Amino acid sequence: MSDLSQLDVFFSVQTFHEEQLRDKTVVISDVLRATSTIVTALANGAQKVIPVGDMGEASRIAQSVDSDNYLLCGEKDGIKIDGYDLGNSPLEYTSEAISGKSLIFNTTNGTKAIKKSMSAAELFIASFHNLDAVVDALRETENEIVIVCSGWKGRLSLEDLLLAGNIIFNLTGGQLQPDARDGAKVAFTIYEKFGNDLESVIFHSNHAARLKELVVDTQDISYCCQINMTRVLPVLKEGIITNRHVKETK
Numbered sequence: 001m002s003d004l005s006q007l008d009v010f011f012s013v014q015t016f017h018e019e020q021l022r023d024k025t026v027v028i029s030d031v032l033r034a035t036s037t038i039v040t041a042l043a044n045g046a047q048k049v050i051p052v053g054d055m056g057e058a059s060r061i062a063q064s065v066d067s068d069n070y071l072l073c074g075e076k077d078g079i080k081i082d083g084y085d086l087g088n089s090p091l092e093y094t095s096e097a098i099s100g101k102s103l104i105f106n107t108t109n110g111t112k113a114i115k116k117s118m119s120a121a122e123l124f125i126a127s128f129h130n131l132d133a134v135v136d137a138l139r140e141t142e143n144e145i146v147i148v149c150s151g152w153k154g155r156l157s158l159e160d161l162l163l164a165g166n167i168i169f170n171l172t173g174g175q176l177q178p179d180a181r182d183g184a185k186v187a188f189t190i191y192e193k194f195g196n197d198l199e200s201v202i203f204h205s206n207h208a209a210r211l212k213e214l215v216v217d218t219q220d221i222s223y224c225c226q227i228n229m230t231r232v233l234p235v236l237k238e239g240i241i242t243n244r245h246v247k248e249t250k
């Protein structure tokens with residue numbers, strides 16, 4: 001078991017250096033919507049997800065692979081990118097749309113957080129959908145744990161912090177040690193305050209307001225708040241995300 005007094009939380013992509021994650025077990029939280037979409041895609045049978053840092057990298061990979069098996073997916077500032085097969089609504093990632101496919105995935109903050117965390121010893125993708133699967137995997141690690149909240153362009157996103165707090169709450173059985181790191185205390189405390197009312201708090205978050213303005217169907221927001229729908233555990237290895245629990249998809 002990891003030393004939970006060392007568990008830390010970073011509040012956006014811009015608030016850490018790559019080296020701070022070396023040899024750690026890292027969890028990426030981007031509830032609205034990148035990590036919820038990755039979990040959904042793997043639960044619905046996508047073979048793998050290749051996270052990219054920008055559109056240039058996405059196009060380079062797309063040009064070098066067999067287009068029958070690959071889909072170009074993602075958003076810029078919340079909006080599906082012209083010419084892409086899918087945007088970033090998890091509800092688009094049905095088995096009909098993505099089963100058996102490999103996804104090249106490019107988002108404003110979430111995939112950047114993943115790319116910046118490549119020095120980690122292990123990396124898990126978390127959403128409320130696979131909360132218990134992530135917590136169980138963290139119970140098995142001896143490494144120090146860091147939860148990276150993707151946030152929005154350097155700002156904190158409340159929903160990402162709430163998921164971090166929920167993970168810490170479950171890992172610690174609701175008893176955070178007094179010598180826990182400040183980042184863990186903040187996430188834990190926010191979860192203690194708002195955890196009973198997750199969906200309504202997230203519905204009124206800054207990012208939800210941004211999505212509502214883009215006329216993204218508000219079903220996305222409630223969908224991303226659903227807890228423990230799957231045992232899928234997306235893990236990153238050599239730049240590619242696959243499901244560790246291949247036989248346990250929903």
Ligand code: 3SL
Pocket residue numbers: 030032033034035075077078079088107108109110111150211
């Ligand atoms: O920033 C991201 O990675 C996205 O999840 C943002 S959005 O929900 O598609 O706006």
